[in-house]
Amino acid sequence: MRLDKLLNTDDFRKAAKRKLPAPMFHYLDGGADDEWTLADNTDAFTRYPLLPEYLKDLSVVDTTTRLLGAELKAPLILSPTGMNRLFHHEREPAVARAAARHGLMYSLSTLGTTSMEDVAAASGGPKMFQIYIHKDRGLTMEFVARAKAAGYDALCLTVDMVAGGNRERDLRTGFLMPPKLTLSSLSSFITHPGWTFNLLRNSDFRLANVAHRQDALASGAMGVISYVNSQFDHSVTWDDAAKVIEAWGGPFAIKGILSPADAVRARDVGASAVMISNHGGRQLDGAAAPIDCVAPMRDAVGADMELIVDGGVRRGNHVVKALALGANAVSFGRPYLYALAAAGEAGVDRMLGLMVDEIRRSLALSGCATVAAAGRHLLAPERPAVYQK
Numbered sequence: 001m002r003l004d005k006l007l008n009t010d011d012f013r014k015a016a017k018r019k020l021p022a023p024m025f026h027y028l029d030g031g032a033d034d035e036w037t038l039a040d041n042t043d044a045f046t047r048y049p050l051l052p053e054y055l056k057d058l059s060v061v062d063t064t065t066r067l068l069g070a071e072l073k074a075p076l077i078l079s080p081t082g083m084n085r086l087f088h089h090e091r092e093p094a095v096a097r098a099a100a101r102h103g104l105m106y107s108l109s110t111l112g113t114t115s116m117e118d119v120a121a122a123s124g125g126p127k128m129f130q131i132y133i134h135k136d137r138g139l140t141m142e143f144v145a146r147a148k149a150a151g152y153d154a155l156c157l158t159v160d161m162v163a164g165g166n167r168e169r170d171l172r173t174g175f176l177m178p179p180k181l182t183l184s185s186l187s188s189f190i191t192h193p194g195w196t197f198n199l200l201r202n203s204d205f206r207l208a209n210v211a212h213r214q215d216a217l218a219s220g221a222m223g224v225i226s227y228v229n230s231q232f233d234h235s236v237t238w239d240d241a242a243k244v245i246e247a248w249g250g251p252f253a254i255k256g257i258l259s260p261a262d263a264v265r266a267r268d269v270g271a272s273a274v275m276i277s278n279h280g281g282r283q284l285d286g287a288a289a290p291i292d293c294v295a296p297m298r299d300a301v302g303a304d305m306e307l308i309v310d311g312g313v314r315r316g317n318h319v320v321k322a323l324a325l326g327a328n329a330v331s332f333g334r335p336y337l338y339a340l341a342a343a344g345e346a347g348v349d350r351m352l353g354l355m356v357d358e359i360r361r362s363l364a365l366s367g368c369a370t371v372a373a374a375g376r377h378l379l380a381p382e383r384p385a386v387y388q389k
Contacts (some may be wrong), residue, residue, distance in 0.1 A: 012351055016341035017029075025341075033286075034164035035281060063087075078331065082111030101349060116150050129150075129153060253308065276327075366378055
């Protein structure tokens with residue numbers, strides 16, 4: 001499929017499925033248990049029909065916004081996603097460079113396959129580094145110091161990995177990190193020669209930010225959940241979050257919160273933002289969709305805390321709905337990973353361009369000349385029966 005024929009996230013998903021061996025595609029595409037939450041994250045946006053307003057001056061539509069201390073050209077962040085080497089040999093720097101060209105914030109995961117220093121060198125755009133708290137607590141403070149030295153704009157702590165989710169697709173496909181040829185995956189590797197050739201040509205698969213302290217993969221391949229359970233500290237509390245926030249001293253997001261009460265706690269320990277997230281439906285199946293949590297969370301924390309909807313975002317009108325409910329921005333992961341898998345940096349560049357255009361168009365069609373103009377007045381007061389699940 002030609003790149004210029006890919007018009008939306010679903011097109012990029014189909015292209016990624018054709019490019020990736022089954023274990024890699026289903027690791028990217030799948031969720032936990034019955035994948036109800038995975039589907040509902042996107043379906044939930046249909047519960048909020050828009051009421052556009054017309055006869056306004058929309059000759060110029062300004063999508064710029066300020067978020068996490070950075071000026072962005074659209075209210076969109078690229079979520080932290082681990083192990084981008086699984087999907088394309090150009091890895092995380094390809095995504096960071098594309099994000100910078102579009103003036104968007106790129107988030108690098110602790111579990112990235114490129115070091116935070118190399119990503120910073122590859123891209124001069126706004127960047128956030130995401131951390132988990134490992135059992136090696138010294139590693140956490142090392143991350144803080146390294147992120148400061150590398151010039152990251154913000155830090156993000158993910159809190160919803162207290163145990164690994166039950167990702168049954170990975171169990172069925174035998175997904176391991178680093179990728180390993182097995183009898184069950186042999187045919188899929190053979191039928192995707194482009195990806196397999198690039199793996200053989202560049203087989204370096206290290207979790208670049210942690211391998212010098214916790215090279216758990218040195219002893220052999222393992223499943224993601226085994227890694228989570230062996231390396232992450234599951235005793236983390238709000239006091240631990242407060243210590244990291246104090247050490248960082250700058251814009252700080254806590255990712256993985258759904259409840260208004262937890263958002264208030266995040267505000268009270270000094271976080272400047274909450275990324276409203278259920279980990280893309282990969283952790284607790286049955287968890288609330290992030291878009292459903294925006295309005296009650298905004299009411300609980302007030303106007304000053306930044307709220308970012310992370311989960312299910314696939315269209316520009318989803319962004320407008322999130323803004324109307326009280327969010328400052330949205331973030332997404334799977335869409336840009338589908339694009340990376342489909343066509344590397346060029347794919348990500350095209351997908352981000354399409355998404356920014358959709359945001360601008362959706363704002364205009366809603367009657368909004370700026371991001372700040374999108375408010376609750378744009379939402380229907382009652383949800384029509386057709387939108388009920």
